[in-house]
Structure formats: structure tokens, C-alpha cells
Amino acid sequence: MPYYVYITTNPARKVLYIGVTNHVADRLAQHYANRGSAETFAGRYFCYNLVHLEEYPDVGAAIAREKELKGWTRAKKDTLIAVDNPDWLFLQT
Helix, strand or coil: CCEEEEEEECCCCCCEEEEEECCHHHHHHHHHHCCCCCCCHHHHCCCCEEEEEEEECCHHHHHHHHHHHHCCCHHHHHHHHHHHCCCCCCCCC
């Protein structure tokens, strides 16, 4: 079963959230359902719009990549997104 590292943003494209999942559509639905909730980062900042997605063969590789991306500067993350999604379109799953 593949795992995915994903980046979501809020409608204004100002805040990024990076996560790992094995079912992207379900995870995005959870983020959307939690929008506005102070209990989670993604909810607090309305980060439910998918802008970047990477697939990995196992959870260990996905988690390692998630940690790597979380250590990057915002500028580097913006560049990563822009390589495959230059207009920062909200991707469909």
C-alpha cells in the first residue's frame, strides 16, 4: 500500500500544512471537516486545499520525507510546490 506526503494550504495560500497518509481523499475530508477548529493546526488555519502530493512505497520513507520537508524554509517549500503546480491550483484527489 502506498503512502503519501501532502501539502495543504488555506484559501488565501498563506499557511502550509505537511502531513502523511495512506488515503488522501479521506485525510483531506478530515481537514475540511475540522476547518476552524482550534484543536488542530490544519483546522485552526483552514489548511484543507491540496497543493502538493508525493507517493512513497512504505510509511517509513513517507515519514522521513515529511520530517525533511518540515525542516525546510517557507521559500524552499514554495519552490517545491511551484515546480509541479506553478499556479498553486487546489488539486483534486
